[in-house]
Amino acid sequence: MSVNTGGPRVGLFVTCLVDLLRPNVGFAAVKLLEDAGCRVEVPGGLTCCGQPAYNSGDLTDARALAKQTIQALESCDYVVLPSGSCAGMLRLYPELFAAEPAWQSRAQQLAERSYELTSFLVDVLHWDAVEAEFPASATYHDACSGLRQLGVKRQPRQLLDKVSGLELREMRDTEVCCGFGGTFCVKYPDISTRMVDDKIANIAETGAQAVLAGELGCLLNIAGRLRRQGSPVRAYHVAEVLAGMTDDGIGGEEA
Amino acid sequence: MKSTAHLFTEQARAALADDSLQAALRRAKSGFIDKRAAAIAAFPDFDGLRERGRRIKDHTLAHLDHYLERFADAVEACGGHVHWARDADEARRAVLDICQRAQARSVIKGKTMVGEEIGINGALEQAGLEVVETDLGEYIIQLAKEPPSHIIAPAVHKTRAQICQLFAEHHGSTAALREAPELVAEARAILREKFLAADVGITGGNFLVAETGTVVLVTNEGNGDLSLTLPRVHIVLAGIEKLVPTLDDAATMVRLLARSATGQEISTYTTFVTGPRRANEPEGPDEYHVVLLDNGRARMLADEFREMLRCIRCGACLNHCPVYSAIGGHAYGWVYPGPMGSVLTPQFIGLDGTKDLPNACTLNGRCQDVCPVKIPLPGLLRRLRDLQFERRIIRGPQRWALRLWGWVARRPRLYHRLTALAARFAPRGAARRLPLDPGWTRSRDFPLPKGRTFKSAWQERQRQENGHG
Numbered sequence: 221m222s223v224n225t226g227g228p229r230v231g232l233f234v235t236c237l238v239d240l241l242r243p244n245v246g247f248a249a250v251k252l253l254e255d256a257g258c259r260v261e262v263p264g265g266l267t268c269c270g271q272p273a274y275n276s277g278d279l280t281d282a283r284a285l286a287k288q289t290i291q292a293l294e295s296c297d298y299v300v301l302p303s304g305s306c307a308g309m310l311r312l313y314p315e316l317f318a319a320e321p322a323w324q325s326r327a328q329q330l331a332e333r334s335y336e337l338t339s340f341l342v343d344v345l346h347w348d349a350v351e352a353e354f355p356a357s358a359t360y361h362d363a364c365s366g367l368r369q370l371g372v373k374r375q376p377r378q379l380l381d382k383v384s385g386l387e388l389r390e391m392r393d394t395e396v397c398c399g400f401g402g403t404f405c406v407k408y409p410d411i412s413t414r415m416v417d418d419k420i421a422n423i424a425e426t427g428a429q430a431v432l433a434g435e436l437g438c439l440l441n442i443a444g445r446l447r448r449q450g451s452p453v454r455a456y457h458v459a460e461v462l463a464g465m466t467d468d469g470i471g472g473e474e475a
Numbered sequence: 476m477k478s479t480a481h482l483f484t485e486q487a488r489a490a491l492a493d494d495s496l497q498a499a500l501r502r503a504k505s506g507f508i509d510k511r512a513a514a515i516a517a518f519p520d521f522d523g524l525r526e527r528g529r530r531i532k533d534h535t536l537a538h539l540d541h542y543l544e545r546f547a548d549a550v551e552a553c554g555g556h557v558h559w560a561r562d563a564d565e566a567r568r569a570v571l572d573i574c575q576r577a578q579a580r581s582v583i584k585g586k587t588m589v590g591e592e593i594g595i596n597g598a599l600e601q602a603g604l605e606v607v608e609t610d611l612g613e614y615i616i617q618l619a620k621e622p623p624s625h626i627i628a629p630a631v632h633k634t635r636a637q638i639c640q641l642f643a644e645h646h647g648s649t650a651a652l653r654e655a656p657e658l659v660a661e662a663r664a665i666l667r668e669k670f671l672a673a674d675v676g677i678t679g680g681n682f683l684v685a686e687t688g689t690v691v692l693v694t695n696e697g698n699g700d701l702s703l704t705l706p707r708v709h710i711v712l713a714g715i716e717k718l719v720p721t722l723d724d725a726a727t728m729v730r731l732l733a734r735s736a737t738g739q740e741i742s743t744y745t746t747f748v749t750g751p752r753r754a755n756e757p758e759g760p761d762e763y764h765v766v767l768l769d770n771g772r773a774r775m776l777a778d779e780f781r782e783m784l785r786c787i788r789c790g791a792c793l794n795h796c797p798v799y800s801a802i803g804g805h806a807y808g809w810v811y812p813g814p815m816g817s818v819l820t821p822q823f824i825g826l827d828g829t830k831d832l833p834n835a836c837t838l839n840g841r842c843q844d845v846c847p848v849k850i851p852l853p854g855l856l857r858r859l860r861d862l863q864f865e866r867r868i869i870r871g872p873q874r875w876a877l878r879l880w881g882w883v884a885r886r887p888r889l890y891h892r893l894t895a896l897a898a899r900f901a902p903r904g905a906a907r908r909l910p911l912d913p914g915w916t917r918s919r920d921f922p923l924p925k926g927r928t929f930k931s932a933w934q935e936r937q938r939q940e941n942g943h944g
Contacts, residue, residue, distance in 0.1 A: 234929045234930075236884075238929060239894065239928050239929040239930055240894045240897065240898060240924050240928055241922060241923070241924050242922075242925075243925065243927060243928060243929035243932050244925075245929075246929035246933070247929070247932075247933075262930075262933050264887065265887050266887065267883075267884040267885075267887050267890045267891075268884045270884075272877070272880070273877065273880075273881050274857075275838060275857060275860065276860060276864065276869070276877055277857075277860035277861040277862070277863055277864030277865070277869065278864055278877050278878070278881060279861055279864075280881075281877070281878070281881030281882075281884070281885070284881070284885050285881070285884055285885060288885060288887070364837070364838070364839035364840055364841070365838075365840070368839070368840035368841070368843075368844060369840065395841075396797055396839075396841070397797045397837045397839035397841070399797070399837065400837065401836070401837025401838060401839070402837075402838075404834070404835070404836070404837045404838075405914070405915065406912070406913045406914040406915050407834060407835075407873075407913070407914070408484070408487070408834075408835055408914075409913075409914030409915065409917050409918060410487065410488050410491055411487055411491070411798055411801050411802060411835065412914075413917075413918040413919070414491055414801045415797050415798075415801060415837075416918075416919070418797075418801075440921070440922055441919065443905075443920075443922055444905065444915070444919030444920045444921055444922060445918065445919045445920075447905050447919075447920040447922075448907075448918060448919050448920050470922050471904070471905040471920055471921075471922035471923075472904070472905075473903055473904045
């Protein structure tokens with residue numbers, strides 16, 4: 221692959237879930253960004269964006285992790301994340317520093333340069349020259365934070381449209397939450413299970429062979445329930461399909 | 476009403492296992508959502524209307540003292556009386572005093588959520604008065620001795636079979652499964668007698684108009700109109716946040732309310748009531764009272780939950796909440812369920828017995844998208860989580876797990892060493908059981924790491940590329 225040395229310097233923040241549970245998503249994101257002409261860096265000093273702390277009321281840790289993230293990403297032209305909720309968290313950083321103006325302005329600068337992956341490719345780079353093959357039918361789940369906070373809806377579909385062999389079948393209630401909700405799924409497993417069952421029924425109704433999304437949390441939830449039910453439907457992050465880097469799916473046996 | 480919000484988890488579990496409740500919820504959900512969507516698609520600029528609604532409410536709340544005084548003056552000027560109630564107890568006593576002075580024996584009620592909030596039925600019954608709900612849904616749950624499970628469709632959790640059974644028990648009619656029109660006719664015949672015999676009619680108020688002292692009442696059954704025209708005395712129960720400055724503002728709010736609540740362009744009955752019967756009028760009550768309830772609202776006005784006071788009780792956030800749709804309203808344990816209730820209940824009864832309410836939410840944001848007055852419900856729920864954490868209402872393993880995770884995540888070198896180890900030694904595939912798992916693997920496999928973290932694989936790739944270059 222050719223690396224364009226004149227393109228924007230993009231800091232890739234793979235997110236903590238991708239780092240630990242699905243590194244393939246990170247490499248798929250690197251490939252897509254390089255294909256689109258970016259110089260990709262993976263800055264050190266990153267762990268988690270702080271979303272679990274922020275959403276659990278632990279503002280001390282949320283602020284500390286935000287500062288750590290701001291420092292690590294300060295030198296990049298853009299910051300790209302393969303997750304709508306983590307990109308959304310970076311966009312919310314300024315709210316955390318109402319009492320610290322210096323940090324608030326650094327947070328603001330980072331927020332303005334931070335994007336979810338598919339929205340960065342389509343809205344910022346105006347790039348959709350996807351070269352990938354996925355000879356199967358798939359349905360796309362609109363993860364909530366990306367959809368409602370960042371307006372990610374048409375971008376992944378525009379890119380998926382370029383994947384040869386892929387037949388996209390829209391499901392009913394594709395914009396309804398899958399029941400993941402961060403710590404919600406372990407605090408209220410009964411309600412969460414009922415929600416993911418509704419999601420899976422809608423996936424099954426399309427007859428699609430795969431379910432795609434731009435959010436690993438949702439995918440772990442959906443894939444985990446599909447596996448438990450013995451369903452043959454495979455789950456992938458949208459970046460994996462767009463980069464032509466699919467294996468037997470999230471939760472599968474292939475290394 | 477005594478709160479059972481502290482039993483949320485158990486109540487939610489029971490609701491999920493209740494087949495007839497689940498059938499009722501499924502039916503209701505699609506009805507509400509589809510009708511609202513159609514009504515909004517037919518409106519040229521609904522988002523513009525929402526913005527106008529938001530501004531009207533924000534302006535009113537910013538000058539609430541002024542508009543409350545104007546409203547009270549206007550009500551008095553047209554011969555009505557205003558009663559100020561600081562809390563539920565004062566509101567109950569105001570209503571009881573009015574009833575006793577009027578030597579009332581029977582009371583009919585239109586639907587009022589403030590009535591539920593202050594537990595007015597129980598107080599009146601204890602004082603020896605007969606109380607009859609006249610909204611069909613409220614009437615059904617009054618027979619069943621249950622609280623409402625939805626703020627605009629109180630009996631939404633009941634199936635037709637259950638209603639037939641209830642009517643058979645209380646009316647002595649047949650227990651066979653009957654069609655809705657027949658049930659409505661039966662209830663109507665019984666309620667007609669109650670309407671004619673009642674001394675006092677109690678209703679809520681959807682909007683209170685400051686410039687004229689008018690109360691706007693929205694119903695689909697006409698029971699509100701009968702409740703306020705037939706008895707000698709009419710009492711309106713309303714929260715102080717129901718004010719709008721002008722009749723024009725009320726018209727804007729009514730357009731928002733009907734579309735958001737039931738997908739109607741306008742409700743079947745939209746009534747503007749201004750004072751008692753005048754000398755030249757053929758009908759109407761002799762006495763007209765408005766009880767204005769604070770009960771924590773003035774405190775909200777001064778704090779970070781003020782935006783919640785914009786709420787017009789349309790129920791759209793309930794209808795679009797996937798958690799509410801899964802468990803129904805009773806699981807929330809108090810008067811107001813769903814997203815709006817999860818913000819309001821801790822305001823009214825405290826943070827301590829309501830720990831689950833702000834947490835039983837995935838922050839998916841659909842409620843905020845459909846709210847007619849743009850209340851940032853997920854943000855307010857998250858703010859309540861901050862307060863819970865601050866005040867150590869979140870304790871024990873949950874708190875320590877979070878702090879421990881935070882401590883490690885703030886140390887990138889340690890964090891990456893630990894995650895690399897976990898990735899290396901985890902078995903392949905997906906786990907059916909996990910140690911220390913609070914709930915994931917009960918119903919789901921957990922997709923495990925695959926030997927390496929991204930970080931370590933990336934570093935190796937960089938080393939190789941540098942070595943070759």
